[in-house]
Amino acid sequence: MMRYRMMKWLGLAPRSMSIPGGNFALKAIALSVAGGRAPEGWQMFASSSYTRVASGTWRGRQVYLKVFLPRSTFEGLKNMGRESRGARFADRSIRMTGEEFPAPPVLAYGRASSRLEFVLTEVVPYPVLEDFLTIGNGSCSLPLTSRRILLRAFGAEVARLHQAGWIHGDLRLGNVLCNLSNGIKQPEFWYLDNESNRRSFNVRKQRRNLVQLCMTPRYIQSRTDQLRILEAYAESMNLDRNQYRKMVRRVELRRNYRWRRREARGGPKRRYHPEDRIKEP
Numbered sequence: 001m002m003r004y005r006m007m008k009w010l011g012l013a014p015r016s017m018s019i020p021g022g023n024f025a026l027k028a029i030a031l032s033v034a035g036g037r038a039p040e041g042w043q044m045f046a047s048s049s050y051t052r053v054a055s056g057t058w059r060g061r062q063v064y065l066k067v068f069l070p071r072s073t074f075e076g077l078k079n080m081g082r083e084s085r086g087a088r089f090a091d092r093s094i095r096m097t098g099e100e101f102p103a104p105p106v107l108a109y110g111r112a113s114s115r116l117e118f119v120l121t122e123v124v125p126y127p128v129l130e131d132f133l134t135i136g137n138g139s140c141s142l143p144l145t146s147r148r149i150l151l152r153a154f155g156a157e158v159a160r161l162h163q164a165g166w167i168h169g170d171l172r173l174g175n176v177l178c179n180l181s182n183g184i185k186q187p188e189f190w191y192l193d194n195e196s197n198r199r200s201f202n203v204r205k206q207r208r209n210l211v212q213l214c215m216t217p218r219y220i221q222s223r224t225d226q227l228r229i230l231e232a233y234a235e236s237m238n239l240d241r242n243q244y245r246k247m248v249r250r251v252e253l254r255r256n257y258r259w260r261r262r263e264a265r266g267g268p269k270r271r272y273h274p275e276d277r278i279k280e281p
Contacts, residue, residue, distance in 0.1 A: 026058070026120065030112035034067045036274070044274035052272065055123065062123040063107060068195075070115045086117035089195035093121070096191060099164060103191045124190055129154065130173040132180075134220040146184045151225055153187050154178075155232025158213070162206045162237070169196020171209040173216060207247070211254045 029039050033054045038044045042056035042065075052067045068085045083091060086109060093103035108120040132142050132150055140147055154176075161168065168175070170193050177190035191197075200206075210233065214226045230251065234244040262268060 026108060026118075027110065027112045029054075029056075030065060030067050030110075030116065030118040033065055033118075034069060034112065034116050036272075038274075046271055046273050049270050049272055058107070058120060061107070064104070064121050064123060065118060066121070067112065067116060067118045084117060085195045086111075086119050088197075089119050089193075092194040092197040093191075096166065096194060096197065099166075101161060101164070101166065101191055102188070103194055124177055126177040126179045126188075126190060128174050128192075129176045129178050129189075130216075132178060133173055133225065134216060136220060142184075147225070148228060149184050150178070150180075150187060151228040152232035153185070154189065155229040156236040157187075157189050158209060158229070159233045159236030162201075162209070165199050165201055167198050167200050167202075167205045168209055168212075169193065169198070171212045173213070173221075207250060207254070210247070210251045211258065214251055214255045215258060 029042070032039050033042070033044070033052045036044065036052065038054050039056070042054045045053045045055065047053040047066075050069045050071045052069065054065050056063060056065070058065075066086075066089070068089075090106045090109040093106050097103050097105075104121040104124045106119060106121055109118070111117045127141075129150075130136065132140070133147060133154075134140065142150065158171070168191065175192045177192065179188040179190070182188070198205075210230060213229060216226070227248065230248055231244065234247060239247065
């Protein structure tokens with residue numbers, strides 16, 4: 001226990017003791033994925049520059065393995081006194097699930113080396129909201145009426161998240177799974193990429209989540225559909241009409257600023273794609 005407490009203080013372990021560390025075989029898979037080489041039977045996926053993600057089978061379960069690459073030489077020092085990214089991912093996922101904001105079950109957390117940590121999660125077989133609410137391949141998978149119901153349901157869900165004191169670190173449609181097995185009027189939302197989630201009731205930080213949602217390109221999701229999310233959010237947050245309009249103006253201004261900044265740097269942030277040639281960290 002003393003060793004665990006010391007590791008937690010150094011940012012090397014999640015707060016939950018329920019997560020077992022990975023064994024040697026799992027660490028070997030994590031090292032291979034970190035180098036951009038999927039082991040036999042595994043598949044690499046596109047991810048951010050400082051992570052590698054692969055899917056495969058582990059002990060009879062379909063799983064995702066997320067490996068966190070160091071973002072700088074001093075990342076270990078920065079983590080002293082706080083949790084590392086992998087530890088935060090595991091910890092936030094467990095805590096959110098316990099508060100009825102489900103995340104894919106964490107099966108293992110550990111380190112493949114002194115600078116590489118990984119989290120193993122079980123596959124949750126639901127589509128991302130992006131599949132339901134955007135025109136990714138020329139048409140939306142939901143009819144118009146159902147899409148409008150789901151847009152409003154998700155707006156109310158984001159309000160519920162904020163009312164519970166959670167701010168998601170990267171709240172976009174591709175980071176939320178949606179289970180419609182109980183019908184379009186009773187959707188269940190699952191949260192992905194939880195390492196940057198935090199506790200806060202700060203209105204400006206809450207608004208940042210709304211800006212993230214509105215960053216979806218308008219050619220695949222109309223501004224009208226984005227306003228449906230914001231309107232349902234405002235209703236659930238008990239905002240009056242003037243407060244709603246003020247919120248929308250601020251979200252739109254911030255969205256436009258972020259798009260101008262993105263265009264000035266030549267496009268979105270660089271991401272890793274499996275076909276890229278990556279040097280082993």
